Amino acid sequence: MNIGKVAVGVLAGVAVGALIGVLFAPDKGTETRKKIAKKGTDTIDDLKCKVDDLLSSLNDKIDAAKEEASTIYEKGKSKAEDLKRDARSQMS
Numbered sequence: 001m002n003i004g005k006v007a008v009g010v011l012a013g014v015a016v017g018a019l020i021g022v023l024f025a026p027d028k029g030t031e032t033r034k035k036i037a038k039k040g041t042d043t044i045d046d047l048k049c050k051v052d053d054l055l056s057s058l059n060d061k062i063d064a065a066k067e068e069a070s071t072i073y074e075k076g077k078s079k080a081e082d083l084k085r086d087a088r089s090q091m092s
Contacts, residue, residue, distance in 0.1 A: 004054050011050065015043040 022035045 004050075007050050007054075008047070011043060011046055015039065018043075 018039045019036060022032055022039065025032065025035070027035070
């Protein structure tokens with residue numbers, strides 16, 4: 001999660017820097033507005049990609065954790081069955 005916050009902060013900083021650079025450029029107002037709109041669209045697209053990557057990574061980690069939990073459960077179940085069998089054999 002910390003990496004996500006850093007990525008968002010970096011992208012926000014880049015967007016603000018680009019916006020300031022465009023505002024101080026010696027272009028006409030219409031050109032400046034077009035550039036601002038394009039930068040905004042580019043930044044939103046970048047953020048969407050970063051969020052998608054983050055969600056994909058989290059889903060992969062969740063799937064791996066589920067698989068590991070299932071494996072641990074199966075091992076525990078097997079161990080319990082073994083202990084139960086041993087207890088029954090010792091009682092006989």
